[in-house]
Amino acid sequence: MISTALFTGHDLLCLRGGRLVFQDLDFQLAAGGCLTLVGPNGSGKSTLLRLMAGLLKPLRGIIAWDGVSLGQDPEAHRARLHYVGHLDAVKASFTCREMLAFWAGLRGGGGMGVAGVDAALAAFAIDAIADVPGRFLSAGQRRRLSLARLVAAPAPLWLLDEPTVGLDRASVALLEDAIARHRAQGGRVVLSTHIDLATPGGDVLDLAAFTPVEEDESLDGCDGAEDAA
Numbered sequence: 001m002i003s004t005a006l007f008t009g010h011d012l013l014c015l016r017g018g019r020l021v022f023q024d025l026d027f028q029l030a031a032g033g034c035l036t037l038v039g040p041n042g043s044g045k046s047t048l049l050r051l052m053a054g055l056l057k058p059l060r061g062i063i064a065w066d067g068v069s070l071g072q073d074p075e076a077h078r079a080r081l082h083y084v085g086h087l088d089a090v091k092a093s094f095t096c097r098e099m100l101a102f103w104a105g106l107r108g109g110g111g112m113g114v115a116g117v118d119a120a121l122a123a124f125a126i127d128a129i130a131d132v133p134g135r136f137l138s139a140g141q142r143r144r145l146s147l148a149r150l151v152a153a154p155a156p157l158w159l160l161d162e163p164t165v166g167l168d169r170a171s172v173a174l175l176e177d178a179i180a181r182h183r184a185q186g187g188r189v190v191l192s193t194h195i196d197l198a199t200p201g202g203d204v205l206d207l208a209a210f211t212p213v214e215e216d217e218s219l220d221g222c223d224g225a226e227d228a229a
């Protein structure tokens, strides 16, 4: 059954390094939804994704799943999401297949075993290099392998920070397909991008609209919790 839970953020204000990054920011994401974060360098796209992952805390405002704030049940939130950041975390000595099995295993019952690994290899067209160790992969192949874990171990919420970096056009299309299939099954996606990515029926959040015009001096020295991971 598709969950009717809403993933929401309300009145978010975030400081990093003592500087106000964004304020008065709201978002809402229902089952099958996709939110694309856009905005200039430094406008806070990665920061917002880290807030959504529970890796940072806002100085003000609440992020909640089905009305329950992330801070109230961080374990449950970690279990329901995939966060794909800028780093690939591909081990040099593991083959693509081994790496995917390892990631799927980390999710315990969430992984789909061999069938899930095979589906992931096919979804990102890495079947032909399934037995090649990480150390021999090109940048784009490493990125495709990192994204394939989304398929190997399903999770309701995908948080993707510039997932297309390093991908050729054909691989971008594979990512678009994977996102569409995930959404069709009731999954939710939030991603940041500097290129056009086809996410039919999705929403766009322009972070530039939440950038403070002037820094509020009164906030100096009261930073929000920094990276928890």
Ligand SMILES: Nc1ncnc2c1ncn2[C@@H]1O[C@H](COP(=O)(O)OP(=O)(O)OP(=O)(O)O)[C@@H](O)[C@H]1O
Pocket: 016, 017, 019, 021, 039, 040, 041, 042, 043, 044, 045, 046, 047, 048
């Ligand atoms: N670890 C950190 N400590 C202090 N400030 C940080 C840290 N990481 C990012 N910032 C600052 O937070 C602001 C938002 O950065 P963020 O990486 O979220 O922007 P972005 O929109 O993702 O940028 P880009 O398009 O360049 O990836 C920037 O002013 C940046 O300097």
